[in-house]
Amino acid sequence: MSGVWVFRNGVVRLVENPANEQSSTVRRKVLLHTPTNEIIASYASLERKLMSLGWERYYDDPDLLQFHKRASLDLISLPKDFSRFKSMHMYDIVVKNRESFRVIDV
Numbered sequence: 001m002s003g004v005w006v007f008r009n010g011v012v013r014l015v016e017n018p019a020n021e022q023s024s025t026v027r028r029k030v031l032l033h034t035p036t037n038e039i040i041a042s043y044a045s046l047e048r049k050l051m052s053l054g055w056e057r058y059y060d061d062p063d064l065l066q067f068h069k070r071a072s073l074d075l076i077s078l079p080k081d082f083s084r085f086k087s088m089h090m091y092d093i094v095v096k097n098r099e100s101f102r103v104i105d106v
Contacts, residue, residue, distance in 0.1 A: 003015050003016040027105035027106065028105070028106050029087040029090060029103050029104070029105060029106070030090075030103070030104060030105075030106050031046070031090040031093060031094075031101055031102075031103060032101065032102045032103070032104050033049050033100060033101060034099070034100060034101060034102055035100060039106075042082060043065060043078070043082050043085075046093075047065075047067075049100070049101075050067050050076070050093075050097075053069075053097055053100055054069055054070065055067040055068065055069050055076070056068055056069070056070065058075075061077075062080070063079075063080055064077050064078060064079065064080060065077075065078040065079075065080060066078070069096075074096045076092060076093060076096060087103060090103045091103055
């Protein structure tokens with residue numbers, strides 16, 4: 001593993017190709033609902049898709065949107081503000097719903 005260690009916003013991470021990191025063509029990741037090829041652009045849309053897959057909404061924490069699936073230990077926790085919905089949250093959804101979601105670059 002080669003690259004450059006970058007410290008930004010209090011986080012250290014390994015950048016394998018630093019030339020691409022500074023490029024102005026940074027790709028944005030989005031969550032894709034694969035059965036409909038719909039890009040998830042709001043929590044309302046995401047909630048409808050998750051509910052149809054058997055996920056239930058939890059209302060315990062006012063700062064989070066949380067979903068739980070019965071007969072499972074899985075819990076999806078998302079920030080209340082959709083603008084803070086990051087790729088790590090998208091990948092969490094994908095891992096727990098492999099047949100229904102993918103993360104793609106736009």
